[in-house]
Every structure is written in C-alpha cells, then in structure tokens.
Amino acid sequence: MLTAVGSLAMLGVTFGTLLGIASRYLRVDENPLEAELEALLPGSQCGQCGFAGCKQAASALAAGQAKPTLCPPGGRALAAALAERLGVSVDLSDTEELEPEVAFVNEDICIGCMRCLQDCSSDALVGGPKQIHTVITDICHGCGKCAKVCPTEAIEMRPVPITLANWHWHKPDPRQYMN
Amino acid sequence: MQEYLLLLVATAVVNNVVLVKFLGLCPFMGTSNKVDTAIGMGMATTFVLTLSAVLAWAIESFLLVPFELAFLRTLTFILVIAAVVQFTEMAVRRISPVLYQTLGIFLPLITTNCAVLGVALLNVQEGHTFVESMLYGFGSALGFSVILVVFAGLRERLALAEVPAAFAGAPIGFVTAGLLSLAFMGFAGMSAG
Numbered sequence: 001m002l003t004a005v006g007s008l009a010m011l012g013v014t015f016g017t018l019l020g021i022a023s024r025y026l027r028v029d030e031n032p033l034e035a036e037l038e039a040l041l042p043g044s045q046c047g048q049c050g051f052a053g054c055k056q057a058a059s060a061l062a063a064g065q066a067k068p069t070l071c072p073p074g075g076r077a078l079a080a081a082l083a084e085r086l087g088v089s090v091d092l093s094d095t096e097e098l099e100p101e102v103a104f105v106n107e108d109i110c111i112g113c114m115r116c117l118q119d120c121s122s123d124a125l126v127g128g129p130k131q132i133h134t135v136i137t138d139i140c141h142g143c144g145k146c147a148k149v150c151p152t153e154a155i156e157m158r159p160v161p162i163t164l165a166n167w168h169w170h171k172p173d174p175r176q177y178m179n
Numbered sequence: 180m181q182e183y184l185l186l187l188v189a190t191a192v193v194n195n196v197v198l199v200k201f202l203g204l205c206p207f208m209g210t211s212n213k214v215d216t217a218i219g220m221g222m223a224t225t226f227v228l229t230l231s232a233v234l235a236w237a238i239e240s241f242l243l244v245p246f247e248l249a250f251l252r253t254l255t256f257i258l259v260i261a262a263v264v265q266f267t268e269m270a271v272r273r274i275s276p277v278l279y280q281t282l283g284i285f286l287p288l289i290t291t292n293c294a295v296l297g298v299a300l301l302n303v304q305e306g307h308t309f310v311e312s313m314l315y316g317f318g319s320a321l322g323f324s325v326i327l328v329v330f331a332g333l334r335e336r337l338a339l340a341e342v343p344a345a346f347a348g349a350p351i352g353f354v355t356a357g358l359l360s361l362a363f364m365g366f367a368g369m370s371a372g
Contacts (some may be wrong), residue, residue: 003248004250007242011242018266020260022266025270028276
C-alpha cells in the first residue's frame with residue numbers, strides 16, 4: 001500500500017517537475033493586450049463579427065485590423081471600453097443599441113431538422129429529430145445563428161420577455177423633473 | 180539485426196495498429212481531412228508513441244516489477260502518456276503555432292488515443308526488451324502515420340468526387356477505411372508475428 005502510494009506520488013512529482021521546467025523553456029510569448037481584449041469581449045463565440053471566435057477577434061483588434069465597433073452583442077458600452085483600452089477614438093453614432101434578444105421557435109413551422117442545434121453556440125436549443133425544438137431562454141444569448149440556418153424560418157429573434165425574475169424599476173428620467 | 184527489422188515491418192505494415200488492430204480510430208477519422216494536418220498529427224503521435232513506449236518499459240521493469248506493483252500498470256502508463264502529451268503540446272505550440280491551431284483538440288486527445296496505451300500494454304504482454312519496445316512503439320507509430328497520410332490523400336480526392344448524397348461526408352470515409360483495412364488484412368499471411 002505505502003509503496004504503491006509512494007511510487008505513484010514520486011512519479012507524479014517527477015513528471016510535474018519536468019513539465020514545469022519544460023514549460024519555462026518552451027514558453028510562448030503571447031501579446032498581453034490580446035488576453036485583456038479577449039476578457040472584455042462577451043466570450044460567447046457567436047461569430048457575428050466575422051471572426052471564428054472572440055479570441056480571433058481580440059487578436060485582430062490588437063493588430064489594428066478590426067474596428068472597436070465589431071461586436072454587435074457588446075453594443076456601445078463594449079465599443080467604448082475597447083476604444084479606451086486601445087487608445088483610439090471611436091464614432092459611436094452609427095452603432096445602434098441593440099435590445100437583448102432571445103431566439104423563439106414557432107412551433108407551427110418547426111420540422112425538427114436539428115440544424116439549429118448544431119449551430120447554437122451556447123447549447124440553448126433542445127430537441128430531437130422530427131421533434132419540435134425549443135429554446136432555453138436562460139441560456140440563449142441571442143446571437144441569431146439558429147435563425148439564419150433554419151430552413152423553414154421557424155426561428156425568430158424576439159426581445160427578452162419580462163418576467164418576475166428580470167423585471168426592474170425603470171431608471172428615473174431627469175427630464176421629468178426639469179420644469 | 181534482421182530480427183529487429185522484421186519486428187519493425189511487422190508492426191508497421193502487417194499488424195498495422197489502425198487497420199488490423201483497430202486502435203486509434205478517433206484521430207484516424209478526425210484528423211484525416213487534409214494531408215498537411217495528417218502529417219503533423221502523424222509526427223506528434225510518432226513522438227508520443229515512441230517516447231511513451233520506452234518510458235512505459237522503463238517504469239515496468241524498474242518500478243512495477245521489482246516492487247510488485249503490476250496492478251498499478253494502467254494507471255502509471257496513463258500518467259506517463261499524459262505527461263508526454265503535455266510536453267508534446269508545449270513543443271508543438273512553440274515550434275509551429277499553425278499546426279497547434281489546426282490540430283486543436285486532437286493534440287491533447289493523443290492522451291486518450293488507445294493506440295498509445297495499447298502499444299505500451301502490448302509491450303508488457305509480449306515481454307519485449309528495451310530495444311524491442313522502442314521498435315514496437317516506433318513501428319506502430321510509423322504504421323499509424325503512413326495510414327493517416329494515405330487516408331488523408333484518399334479523402335482529399337473523395338472531397339472532389341461525386342458521391343451519392345446518402346454516402347457524402349463521413350459515411351464514404353468509413354467505407355473507404357473499411358476497404359483500406361481489407362487491403363491490409365492481405366498482409367496477414369506474410370508474417371508469423
């Protein structure tokens with residue numbers, strides 16, 4: 001028993017040490033800016049910016065090949081944050097503030113082809129072959145990929161429904177108290 | 180010398196690890212879409228397989244047998260393989276970032292490539308010596324790489340061929356793999372080993 005535990009522990013420590021040394025010699029210097037930009041991006045890998053994922057978008061931003069306004073789900077707030085981090089000025093007037101949306105399956109038209117399930121970047125769609133699919137709205141982040149692949153146009157993007165869980169008071173409108 | 184050469188040919192061709200023993204089919208199907216990727220994967224697997232076969236032999240002869248710990252064999256071998264794969268991943272990332280990107284998840288998945296564990300365990304089962312273990316590992320890896328590249332070439336042609344809709348994509352890949360396997364079964368008569 002002791003020999004077994006001891007020898008396995010010894011092996012683990014030996015390999016761990018060797019790998020630790022190896023990782024020092026084989027370190028890849030990554031651009032720290034890329035990691036910071038990637039942390040700012042939503043990280044949902046929706047691909048609406050035209051890049052494969054948020055990591056690729058971050059490296060394009062760092063290399064100056066993409067505009068800070070590239071991320072539709074991020075909206076103005078993210079564009080401003082990215083521009084500030086990159087030290088560039090950005091014109092926010094042409095970016096529209098998108099309302100949060102989730103996918104909605106029109107059950108009359110859904111044929112259960114499962115194409116949307118394969119494209120969903122957050123596994124928010126559930127359903128089986130030839131069964132009507134549905135959306136788990138808590139997980140859906142509204143990238144709209146499923147709406148694009150749906151062959152019967154059964155999926156549409158709808159504003160997030162207001163429920164008891166996400167309802168909140170409106171912010172006070174200062175104009176109301178001006179006069 | 181001749182004996183070693185025979186062992187190498189026997190493991191690489193006659194007892195081909197993929198097509199005759201049916202080990203390591205996941206990377207065989209997964210990374211054979213392009214010849215370039217297949218070559219990269221073949222080289223990474225060759226490195227891992229040879230090194231882990233040697234290390235597994237060393238651990239078996241100097242640790243497991245003297246201390247009567249044969250029951251820990253699978254566990255320790257997996258530990259060895261995981262460490263070697265980690266090292267390979269670091270090395271590939273450093274040497275060729277492009278290859279690192281294309282191999283993606285299949286690089287860390289060499290850990291669970293059953294060919295790697297299979298070869299290490301078969302070495303023990305057959306009672307191979309140090310040199311034999313190394314040749315067995317290298318021969319298997321060579322066979323794996325050659326088949327991977329050949330199959331990738333076939334699939335590149337298949338991508339351009341007119342395949343009936345029902346067979347397009349993965350199914351025709353599986354059919355081709357089966358036919359390739361049948362062809363390799365023909366070598367079985369060539370060796371007693």
